[in-house]
Amino acid sequence: MNDNILRIAIQKSGRLSEDSLKLIKECGIRFDNGAGKLKTDATNFPAEILFLRDDDIPGYVEDGVAHLGIVGENVSEESCKDVDTVHKLGFSKCRLSIGVLREAEYHGVQDLQGKSIATTYPRLLEQYLKSHDVTADIHEISGSVEIAPSIGLADAVCDIVSSGSTLLSNGLKEVETIFRSEAVMIASKHLSPVQQDLLDQLLFRIKSVQVAKN
Ligand code: ATP
Ligand code: ZN
Structure with a gap:
């Protein structure tokens, strides 16, 4: 070379x-x-x-x-x-955020304990949950993450967000930002x-x- x-x-x-x-x-x-x-x-x-x-x-x-x-x-x-x-x-610039169904009750990251979360970022999500002493079931999927809660595949998602419109249009609300990226x-x-x-x-x-x- x-x-x-x-x-x-x-x-x-x-x-x-x-x-x-x-x-x-x-x-x-x-x-x-x-x-x-x-x-x-x-x-x-x-x-x-x-x-x-x-x-x-x-x-x-x-x-x-x-x-x-x-x-x-x-x-x-x-x-x-x-x-x-x-x-x-x-x-x-974008952020990696957790979203849950708009109608779900959410008070803080502890509410994710025992829940299932769909993501293409299993490692970053795992680190974040660990640092908050939360154990959740991480489902790694390779795309179309936002659809997971509405079809019953997961309780929450963790995905890249810039304006938040994709979350909104899939009936989700952004509840935690776990990583800021550029x-x-x-x-x-x-x-x-x-x-x-x-x-x-x-x-x-x-x-x-x-x-x-x-
Ligand atoms: P590839 O075909 O190369 O694998 P990709 O579909 O994985 O492309 P893009 O959607 O082009 O990737 O996003 C590339 C990067 O752009 C992301 O990893 C992220 O850092 C950044 N990015 C900025 N805004 C957004 C956004 N709204 N959605 C997704 N990624 C964004
Ligand atoms: Zn890519």
Whole structure:
């Protein structure tokens, strides 16, 4: 493998994609992102961009297949992969929240004791419940979490919320926020000296872009 270039993994298509691409471009890195491409070379910086599913990014960075990645902190923390979070990027802000049926009585997190909760974030949920001395039955499902209470699959859900409208339209109310997230840059723990230097240059540019915006 070439130790003299940085491989940067970003989401192929989704809520992180546009801002991730914009950030890289604002750092002055030029590349051709022809539709459907999974990998592209930067033309004026020793970097390659990989376009992946966001869930796969922490694993690729841990393995060193990608040296840097842009993902939601929610995904990075849930993955428990051994990577460094090197910078918070300020976009794709959202929260991981618990919701229960609108008509359910809810006084506090203790009310979740013994209940079943559907989520795609079992680890973050488990940590949260543990820190509040609550034991619940966590059902890991991979999507359409919000429908679970209304079809009797679970008493509550734990999912990503930004405006709260998805919860509302599924007859749920948001009762606890367990994690606040934004896009972060993660890095491999096994960078070569050249890659570390390229990362430092990139971070300097990112910080300059952020300062210019504020
Ligand atoms: P992929 O196909 O790459 O797996 P995905 O469907 O898992 O995509 P997206 O919905 O594109 O993921 O969300 C990517 C990230 O954007 C989330 O992990 C989260 O950090 C952030 N995000 C911001 N707002 C929202 C929102 N309203 N709903 C879901 N995720 C959001
Ligand atoms: Zn995903």
